[in-house]
Amino acid sequence: MTTTHTYDIVVEWTGNLGSGTDSYRTFSRDHEVLADGKPGIPASSDPAFRGDPARWNPEELLVASVAQCHMLWYLHLCAVGGVTVIDYEDHAHGVMTMDESGGGGRITQVVLRPEVTVADASMVEKARSLHGDVPAVCFIARSVNFPITHAPVMRVQEK
Numbered sequence: 001m002t003t004t005h006t007y008d009i010v011v012e013w014t015g016n017l018g019s020g021t022d023s024y025r026t027f028s029r030d031h032e033v034l035a036d037g038k039p040g041i042p043a044s045s046d047p048a049f050r051g052d053p054a055r056w057n058p059e060e061l062l063v064a065s066v067a068q069c070h071m072l073w074y075l076h077l078c079a080v081g082g083v084t085v086i087d088y089e090d091h092a093h094g095v096m097t098m099d100e101s102g103g104g105g106r107i108t109q110v111v112l113r114p115e116v117t118v119a120d121a122s123m124v125e126k127a128r129s130l131h132g133d134v135p136a137v138c139f140i141a142r143s144v145n146f147p148i149t150h151a152p153v154m155r156v157q158e159k
Contacts (some may be wrong), residue, residue, distance in 0.1 A: 009053070010034040015044075030055060059107065063094035066148055068111045070131075071138035077130045077137075084119035085127070086157045090116070110148045117155040122153045 004008030029045035030052055045051030046059055067090045075130050078085050091113045098105035118127045131150045135141045 008035070010012060011043075023058055025050070028052070033061075038158075059096055060145075061092060062107060063092050063110055065140050066094075066144070067092035067112055069138045070112055070134050070148070071114065073134045073138045074130060077133055078127060081126060083127045083130065085116060086119055087115075087117035087155075089115050099139050101152050107144070111151060112148065113151045113153070115153045115155065117157055119157050121156045123125045124156065128152055 011031055011033055013031045015030040016072035017026060017028055020025050021027050029050055031043050033041040033043050033056075041060070041061075042055045044057055046057045047053040051057055070087055071090060075085060075088065077083075092115065093111045094107055095109040096105045097108040112131075114131070118124060118128055132153050134150075135148065
C-alpha cells in the first residue's frame, strides 16, 4: 500500500507598490510563504533579479531544504546506528547556472558541508560514512535533478 503525505502552503505576493505589474521595474518581488499555524517566511527574489536581500529567496530555500532533509535523515541514521551526535551545523552551498540567454537558470549543484561533533573518537568513521547513506532515503535528495555532494568535518566532543 502506498502512503502519501501532502503539504499545503500559501504564497502571497505583497509587492504591489501601487500600480501592480504595469512594468518590470515598478513592482516589488516581496512575498510571504505561509502555512497554517506557522510563522510566515518573508521572501523575495534573489537581489540579482530585483529582490530584497533581507528576505529569503527561492534558491536559498531550496538549498536549505536539501540541507535540512540531509541533516534530519543523518541524525536518524546515527541514532539507530549507535553514533551519538552532540552537535551538527551545515554550511551548505548551492550553485545556480544561468542559461545563455540570461532569462532562466537552474540549480546545478549543492555542496553540504556539515560540521559534526560526536561523543567518542570510536564513532568518527561510522559517522562520516553515514553521510553516504542519506541520499537513498532523503526525500528532497531523491526529488531533485542536480548533484548533492558532502564534505563533512568530523570532531570529537572534548571531555
